[in-house]
Amino acid sequence: MTARRRSRSRIRARITATALAAGATALGLLSVSACGQDDREESADGRLRVIASFYPMEFLAERIGGDHVSVSTLTEPGTEPHDLDLSPQQTARLTEADVIVYLQGLQPAVDEAVAQSGVDHIAEATSFTTLETHGNEVDGTRGAHTDGGHAHEDGEEGGEGGEDPHIWLDPVRFGEVAQGVGEELADADPGHAADYQRNTERLLSELDDLNGEFTQGLADAPERTFITTHAAFGYLAERYGLREEAITGLDPESEPSAARMRDLQDIAEAEGVRTVFFETLVSDETARTLAGDLGLETAVLDPLEGITDESAGADYFEVMRANLAALRQALGATAS
Numbered sequence: 001m002t003a004r005r006r007s008r009s010r011i012r013a014r015i016t017a018t019a020l021a022a023g024a025t026a027l028g029l030l031s032v033s034a035c036g037q038d039d040r041e042e043s044a045d046g047r048l049r050v051i052a053s054f055y056p057m058e059f060l061a062e063r064i065g066g067d068h069v070s071v072s073t074l075t076e077p078g079t080e081p082h083d084l085d086l087s088p089q090q091t092a093r094l095t096e097a098d099v100i101v102y103l104q105g106l107q108p109a110v111d112e113a114v115a116q117s118g119v120d121h122i123a124e125a126t127s128f129t130t131l132e133t134h135g136n137e138v139d140g141t142r143g144a145h146t147d148g149g150h151a152h153e154d155g156e157e158g159g160e161g162g163e164d165p166h167i168w169l170d171p172v173r174f175g176e177v178a179q180g181v182g183e184e185l186a187d188a189d190p191g192h193a194a195d196y197q198r199n200t201e202r203l204l205s206e207l208d209d210l211n212g213e214f215t216q217g218l219a220d221a222p223e224r225t226f227i228t229t230h231a232a233f234g235y236l237a238e239r240y241g242l243r244e245e246a247i248t249g250l251d252p253e254s255e256p257s258a259a260r261m262r263d264l265q266d267i268a269e270a271e272g273v274r275t276v277f278f279e280t281l282v283s284d285e286t287a288r289t290l291a292g293d294l295g296l297e298t299a300v301l302d303p304l305e306g307i308t309d310e311s312a313g314a315d316y317f318e319v320m321r322a323n324l325a326a327l328r329q330a331l332g333a334t335a336s
């Protein structure tokens, strides 16, 4: 949308909102404004304006907000979200949001813009769960994972470590984030709190089912190690007792070293790795080179950093189930 079209539609939105508000006042429908002065400026259709930083946050806002929210996303579909640049228009639009849903530590430009937005209702994903430090190697095969338990500091073998932001790929952590987002929406829009709570509970039960499918689906896999492009699946590996070896670190832009490529060759041979995974939004060049050198197969494991036509599903659950199928295949799990 051009800037001119955007501003025109905003003017129209204001006029409509004013007309609706006038109509509502006439009908005596505004009596439920419990918070004294209502400084919340609703979108044209009276819905809460939510801005999400990238796909997994958009998914939560839409599923929990339902009909009461209008969600827009800062990261365009098909754009790799790490190190996203924001346009001045996006930064300006952020200040007009009723609620912002984002994940700190993934997109520095977003972190900065949110901090300066002055928006009252901000749901920050990592504040609702626990973070761990991961490098490009995460070994979840050593003992059961416990919630909020060990800090996993494999500084030496991990390399390029840091606080791992990829919490949405662990259905349990994603559920914790969902609860936090639900509470923030209810806070911003108390009139619909019961709906947000009901939607949150429904989503949590679906995430619980997904967690069960992963636990069961991977329990009988004879191989436990998988190779990915960037280190997005550390929390998932830990949750289900797998070992993730990534070509690059937590950021897909980083370049793999020759030493890392040699390590991966050794690991692949020692662990009987059959498949090198690549992603939809990141170049598959190094993954294909490594697979070619070792005579391994390639397949897609989607870190869900965005949904496009290339994605193996239309939403979080569909793509996660495609990921489970891809992992089962790569790890030699028997078909059920």
Ligand SMILES: [Zn+2]
Residues within 6 Å of the ligand: 082, 166, 230, 231, 232, 250, 251, 252, 303, 305
């Ligand atoms: Zn990532």
